[in-house]
C-alpha cells in the first residue's frame with residue numbers, strides 16, 4: 001500500500017515533536033478521518049524559517065506528509081513557504097494511495113494556518129510597540 005520511501009519517512013520522523021520558541025503554530029483536523037496535525041515554525045527576523053516540527057495524531061501518510069513539509073520549508077522565506085501546495089507535498093513524497101491524498105492536503109492546510117498565525121503575531125507585536 002505504501003512505498004518504501006513513505007515507510008522510511010514515517011519511521012524516521014526526525015521532525016517529530018514540539019519546538020521551543022516557535023512563533024508560528026497551528027493545528028488542523030481532517031473531520032472525515034479525525035487525523036490531527038500540529039505544526040510549529042521558528043521564523044527569524046528576516047522572515048526565514050529556521051526550524052519546523054510537528055506533532056501528528058494520525059495515519060502513516062499524515063505523519064509522512066507532516067515530516068516532509070518540515071523538511072521542505074526549512075531555509076525558505078515565509079513567502080516562499082506560503083506557495084507550497086498539496087501537489088508539491090505529493091511530489092516530495094513520491095506517491096500516496098489515492099485514498100490518502102487528503103493527508104498531504106491536511107499538511108498543506110496546517111502549513112498555511114501556521115504562517116497565518118506567524119503574521120498575526122507580527123501584527124500584534126507592532127500594535128504593542
Ligand code: FES
Pocket residue numbers: 030033034035058059061062100102103106
Ligand atoms: S487518513 Fe485522513 S489525514 Fe490521514
